Amino acid sequence: MVPVFKVQGYLRACLDSILSQSYGDFEIVAVDDCSPDACGRILDEYAAQDSRVIPLHLEENQGIGKARDAGALKSRGEYILFLDSDDTLAEGALQAIADRLQATGDPDILLLNHVRTYWNNRVQASAAGEMLAAAGTDVFTALERPEYLNMFAVVWNRAYRRAFYVDEHNFTFTDGIYEDALMVYKTMLTAERIAATDHVCVEYRQRRQGNSMRTPGRKHFGIFQQYARLFDFLDERPHLEPVRALLFERMASHFLFTLAREDRIVPKDRAEFFKLSAAQYKRLKPRNFVVPEGSQGIRFQLLDRGSYTAYAAVTYATSTRRDVIQRARKAKTKLGKTAYNRLYRLHLRRPVDENLAVYAAYWNRGVACNPAAIYHKAKELAPNVHGVWVVKRDAVDTVPAGVDYVVANSPRYWEVMARAKYLVNNVNFPNDFVKRPEQVHLQTHHGTPLKQMGIDQQRFPAAAKNMSFGKMLERADKWDLSLTSNQHSTEIWERVYPCAFEAVEYGYPRNDVYFKATAEDVLRIRGELGIEEGKTAVLYCPTVRDYQKGYVPRIDLERFCRELGPDYVVLVRTHYFYGGDPELEALQERGLIKDVSRYPVVEDLCLAADALITDYSSIMFDYACLDRPIVTYADDWEVYSRARGVYFDILSGQPGETPGATATSEDELIEVFRSGAWNSGRAAELRAAFRERFVQFDDGHAAERVVRRLFLGQEPSPAVVPLDERTPAPAPSALKARIVRQRTGESENERGLIQA
Structure with missing residues (x-):
């Protein structure tokens, strides 16, 4: 049961x-x-x-x-x-x-x-x-x-x-x-x-x-009534007298245990709790009861005397000894604090600015991802809230004109971190960030988890890499809200970050664009990327391997492009953890691929692509919003799943797990495209089940729901649009057909391509 x-x-x-x-x-x-x-x-x-x-x-x-x-x-x-x-x-x-x-x-x-x-x-x-x-x-x-x-x-x-x-x-x-x-x-x-x-x-x-x-509170006072009921039960059964003293000792120990726990009895209630404990102790104490030995026996005697002052003194002496030891351990660390830390402490004494929000993304790499989408929507719906971005010094040049920013660890950085009412990040803020009670911290995350995350990584040394999981959870303890785009993420985040945040299932704001972008946007982006009219663009996005150092190509791209033929163009985007790759640059110079690893907006790349090839990257969950073909190329599945850990088998072929066609070798990948399996009916069926599971709350209105809840204190709206009623941005293939029809003189109205 x-x-x-x-x-x-x-x-x-x-x-x-x-x-x-x-x-x-x-x-x-x-x-x-x-x-x-x-x-x-x-x-x-x-x-x-x-x-x-x-x-x-x-x-x-x-x-x-x-x-x-x-x-x-x-x-x-x-x-x-x-x-x-x-x-x-x-x-x-x-x-x-x-x-x-x-x-x-x-x-x-x-x-x-x-x-x-x-x-x-x-x-x-x-x-x-x-x-x-x-x-x-x-x-x-x-x-x-x-x-x-x-x-x-x-x-x-x-x-x-x-x-x-x-x-x-x-x-x-x-x-x-x-x-x-x-x-x-x-x-x-x-x-x-x-x-x-x-x-x-x-x-x-x-x-x-x-x-x-x-969870502290008055509910813990219910313990007295429960034990009173127990002794009423004993009174009605005289044959149980032999165990009365044992159960009395259990009761008194339980009272003292509960009283000592700060996560049960708050300081202002301790004297009252002690008084009630002492009263019940005296009332129910059996004749000839023998007090246990040691420190517990001393506390029993204090209950019998009903002296909270004496109890508090004993407890204080014990806790003081413990605190002295802890302070001694921390002394060396405290001596090494910087002048900025002293400045930060001064700002922490100033009032919180109710109209100030701090944004950061990808360890201060720039204006991006879910925080960026929230920032822009907040400028529209909550213009009174001033947004400031935290960026690294080498990322200053990437900040768009008109966006206020601070460089991490600069004097103004410490000021805004101390005083901002709202804190929005897709990763954690540093350990030395002090979360004030008045501040509201929204953790947006930056992907749906396929690979194991949080405390689940402890079982995988390649993923952990000397990570302090205790420190990680201390950082997550500062979250107030955790944003998710599907129920799978909600469940995973709650378990792998066992902290006291509230999950908000509003969708990923960065994915709003997939439902807002128009045909003109898609054509414009393809033009900016230099994708020739009529070509099928394939976006290849492999993720990082924790068990490898540096970028290691998993496809012979020269061969792959040659086998696909001139009707295809391959866009290659490596993980942001890696720097530029000379081989990719050389292939681009020869016109074989387009290296888009440093292209600033990944959502534009997805809008421009006819299909996605990836392995274990969370981009597959975002790309699924567009309802376009996804090919899983996982040539190292056995190694990756053992070294990194995964939550489900992306190659299983089961609805809800596999988003489309799969390949585990370069030859199989080439055959997927040659045979048309990448865009087949079977692939579409798998994609539909995948979208049903993972594109739950992404509907183009996620940023608005976040802003209304976070900055405006309103009920999140609008309600999530049912999946079958959402219209993602048109696929390039549909636009090609439209262009052909326009050239032959057939109107879009005749073909039903223009929607009211």
Whole structure:
């Protein structure tokens, strides 16, 4: 049973971990607790593919406890296993559970082992592993083995016999958080037959952000009511008196743990929380209770005394020692700060300028990409917001006339970074940028992810290249909004950058031009590029290889151009990480290709091209907006996918994964064009499925939606135009036909080429 709420970045991994189990006799009752993101759609997608997935959509959000209740009632299996939707089942978990249930004669509860998994791939064993192993195949009650009440009190590390849980006792969760503890103790104390397995069954994800238990607020005061209910339960069952002291100690430890967590109890509420903890401690303290030894015992005594002042003093002394150590470690770094840093600190004391926006793209390479499209739309719709671009010193000459800019690390740079209300970038700002609470940071990204990104790169040394993932996440912690152009990106960014930003599914502003450009624009760009009338232009855009140094040609371009013949012209654009290539320059001088690697506007190149050849570059997702042929040339797929990691198989030929014709060798690539496969009906079918998946929110109005939300505080509008109602810029091939008809005297109106 899987309760689901706001976990779209993790839900697929959760479901896949269950569906891939070797033991297949199960059902997944997945309860969509009125999740505002795409969780409901993901559940329906999985249900359509596998009948074992049973989605249940609640009309109102009811909380995790009530969602679990609904799922338990819907379940039909002999056992219920609660799995949180951001966690995963370990390999072989269900088989291990089934084997132990059979060996122990179908107990009421089977206790399970788990591990904690962290974003940095660290795995931590549970504290209960040895105790679970010691149980062997024994069957017992909690009174017989009270030490098992010390296990982590959550419902997902145990399997419940459905008849025991639903039919015989009708267990239900209470409202509020900390509901797990109450349910765990009540079921453990009620069960007549408990067994255990030390097989690791659950992988408990430790999320950096987004865990409701790690969100501070008054809701954490609900812990007192949950434990009050537990002791009411004990009072009604005198035979449970032997475990009262143990459960009291568990309660007091839980109070102190919660109080010490800044991500649960905010400073202004600590005295009140302590006071309530002390009151409940005194009221429920068993006779002859023995206080534990050590520092924990001291805190118990302070609860008994009800002295928050003394508690705060003890806590302060401990934290002060820790802070002294941390400050000593940072002292050397602080001594090396520059005068600019002091200037920056001065500007940080000045008020934020509500009408100032800072833009940057591609590590300050110039005015480009999504930030550029947003900048131009903001000048139109929010002219009161003054935009300033951050550029490198060697990129100053590329800044268009009339665009205000600052050179990175100049005195004015520190001023605008400190005072701008809005910060827009398609990569991260530097580590030393301080994000003020009043500032709003929009991360636009610069592509749809095929290759693995963020913390997923940790598994691929060629991609990581000594990257500090901790620093990377600290930079991403500064994002307020994360812009996406499709649901795939939304899910990936949420998971690989586990931070507290909000995803905004408005489309990529840089792609607006593909729906705004006219036939005249296409012809003008082709003319500026020197593409002769009547020729088929093929744009070749290979991406960077993390496992190679420098640009390495993957096609014999001289041969390729010769084989294609004089009716084709090949535009070659290398990745911006590379400098100029002498071989490409030589081929261009001979008139064999057009080297457009330094052409400033890649969108113009896409508009001019009849077809795209690429490998793993995100340009394929943008080019798909134009609904023109895309050829995937991946001669090193096996090496690249192992060295860099990918999210799906671009060569699979499956709808939604492959955008058109494919080739894995130069000969195959040539044959793709000779045979016409590049522009075939099959290629068009694949492209249509690819567009349906990845051209979700790109419709020509993305920049407007961003500007209205970010700068004007309005609801994003207009609404996204349905895919089948969008009209991209006309393809050059259509224009060729029009030119021929114009020369023969046939009007465009007669052929239906002019649209109202």
